[in-house]
Amino acid sequence: MEISDKLIQVRDLKKYYNGENIKALNGISIDINKGDVMVVIGPSGSGKSTFLRSLNLLEIPTSGSIIFEGVDITQKRGPDGKKLDIDLHRQKMGMVFQHFNLFPHKTILQNMTLAPVKVKGMPLADAEKKAMDLLTRVGLADRADAFPIQLSGGQKQRVAIVRALAMEPDVMLFDEPTSALDPEMVGEVLDVMRGLARSGMTMVVVTHEMGFAREVGNRVVFMDDGKILEEGTPDSVFNHPQNERLQDFLSKVLV
Amino acid sequence: MNFATIGQNIIKLFIKYWDKFLITGLEYTLSLAAITVCVGAVFGALIALMRMSRVAPLRWIAAVYTEIIRGTPMLLQLYLFYFALPMLIPILNKQQYACVAIALVCNSAAYVSEIIRSGIQAVDIGQTEAARSLGLSQRLTMTEIILPQAIKNILPALANEFIMVIKDTSLASTFFIGDLMTQCLLVKGATYLTIEPLVIVGIIYFVLTFILSKLVGVMERRMRRGDIR
Numbered sequence: 001m002e003i004s005d006k007l008i009q010v011r012d013l014k015k016y017y018n019g020e021n022i023k024a025l026n027g028i029s030i031d032i033n034k035g036d037v038m039v040v041i042g043p044s045g046s047g048k049s050t051f052l053r054s055l056n057l058l059e060i061p062t063s064g065s066i067i068f069e070g071v072d073i074t075q076k077r078g079p080d081g082k083k084l085d086i087d088l089h090r091q092k093m094g095m096v097f098q099h100f101n102l103f104p105h106k107t108i109l110q111n112m113t114l115a116p117v118k119v120k121g122m123p124l125a126d127a128e129k130k131a132m133d134l135l136t137r138v139g140l141a142d143r144a145d146a147f148p149i150q151l152s153g154g155q156k157q158r159v160a161i162v163r164a165l166a167m168e169p170d171v172m173l174f175d176e177p178t179s180a181l182d183p184e185m186v187g188e189v190l191d192v193m194r195g196l197a198r199s200g201m202t203m204v205v206v207t208h209e210m211g212f213a214r215e216v217g218n219r220v221v222f223m224d225d226g227k228i229l230e231e232g233t234p235d236s237v238f239n240h241p242q243n244e245r246l247q248d249f250l251s252k253v254l255v
Numbered sequence: 256m257n258f259a260t261i262g263q264n265i266i267k268l269f270i271k272y273w274d275k276f277l278i279t280g281l282e283y284t285l286s287l288a289a290i291t292v293c294v295g296a297v298f299g300a301l302i303a304l305m306r307m308s309r310v311a312p313l314r315w316i317a318a319v320y321t322e323i324i325r326g327t328p329m330l331l332q333l334y335l336f337y338f339a340l341p342m343l344i345p346i347l348n349k350q351q352y353a354c355v356a357i358a359l360v361c362n363s364a365a366y367v368s369e370i371i372r373s374g375i376q377a378v379d380i381g382q383t384e385a386a387r388s389l390g391l392s393q394r395l396t397m398t399e400i401i402l403p404q405a406i407k408n409i410l411p412a413l414a415n416e417f418i419m420v421i422k423d424t425s426l427a428s429t430f431f432i433g434d435l436m437t438q439c440l441l442v443k444g445a446t447y448l449t450i451e452p453l454v455i456v457g458i459i460y461f462v463l464t465f466i467l468s469k470l471v472g473v474m475e476r477r478m479r480r481g482d483i484r
Contacts (some may be wrong), residue, residue, distance in 0.1 A: 091390030101385035105403050115389035
């Protein structure tokens with residue numbers, strides 16, 4: 001595989017809390033390629049959310065490197081010797097949170113145009129047109145002037161996804177995007193994610209939705225105790241698990 | 256002591272000196288309180304930002320400042336500022352009003368900074384994370400996302416602080432600034448009546464703070480309505 005196919009290279013990533021007492025990440029190394037839909041599964045406290053949040057430095061790793069589009073973003077200085085501007089890299093990494101985190105004091109449209117206008121300097125009219133296009137794609141164009149509080153959980157999460165997409169990111173990070181949703185709303189969010197995967201977007205998804213992992217993911221990563229214990233295609237991970245703890249985990253969840 | 260006489264005296268006093276209470280006294284009390292809260296809010300915001308700064312010495316200075324101000328009596332601070340300020344800054348010599356106002360501002364800033372800090376910290380951390388993940392800088396996150404939500408948390412508490420300050424300004428009468436309590440002392444001196452002017456001024460303070468606290472209540476309900484929609 002060519003280097004250019006590698007969007008994110010993670011090398012020996014470690015995250016310790018409380019000195020060295022809690023090892024949330026204990027040496028993660030993995031490559032995320034363009035077009036990958038990587039689904040990260042594992043029990044609670046396995047470090048999968050910490051791993052995802054490290055990718056755009058919402059968690060600052062204790063050691064190790066994250067090379068995103070050729071730049072090690074864990075370094076203080078970029079390859080040009082200047083201070084590394086993490087905001088610049090975060091623009092290219094969309095993130096979707098478990099609790100949506102829409103901005104409650106702004107309308108849906110304002111939620112979506114804020115970053116393109118303020119960060120990228122896009123003219124407001126262009127940003128609004130793009131936002132409306134995206135909202136139409138997820139069937140929420142008629143809610144553009146609503147406030148987040150007026151939306152259902154599923155609607156909020158769909159808005160959160162297109163808000164991140166409005167920045168035209170190169171990769172989308174999903175941190176348990178359906179865990180805070182009522183069961184009947186999980187489907188609509190997964191549908192949007194499925195469509196996104198089909199469009200070729202690189203995605204890293206931390207989830208408990210095994211069905212989604214099996215159907216949409218092209219790679220499945222199993223984490224426990226801050227380590228990657230098994231990695232492979234959905235078929236190999238779900239149907240022929242090698243690691244004992246993965247077998248144990250799969251026996252406890254519905255697949 | 257005869258309550259009927261006191262009642263009559265109160266009415267007589269009020270008729271004779273109403274302008275001292277309701278014009279001069281109220282003017283000084285309200286202007287002192289307004290200056291204190293407005294300027295105090297600006298300095299308070301500054302101290303709050305210092306307390307949340309990434310630069311450790313700024314954090315320490317702000318913490319020490321708020322702890323000292325909150326840990327010493329206000330009357331002591333008034334005395335200290337009243338006597339020390341003119342020594343440090345000669346133009347403040349004989350400027351009692353300015354010295355007292357500065358003391359009140361310094362005091363209020365410490366309390367307001369805690370109000371602002373708690374208001375900012377009450378905004379869900381997820382808001383910051385969402386903003387930063389979209390590529391917004393720390394500054395933009397603060398001005399676009401955190402502060403607009405924090406102000407909503409802060410406003411009622413700030414209005415309550417204004418009510419507290421109105422009462423605190425009575426301490427300024429120690430230096431005969433001209434506020435309501437000073438008028439009380441002046442009338443007492445002119446009439447040799449003690450209880451009556453106290454009752455009058457007490458009623459004025461109460462009406463003032465009662466109306467304001469009701470207004471704050473209305474404001475709080477209005478804001479909560481915005482959450483339900």
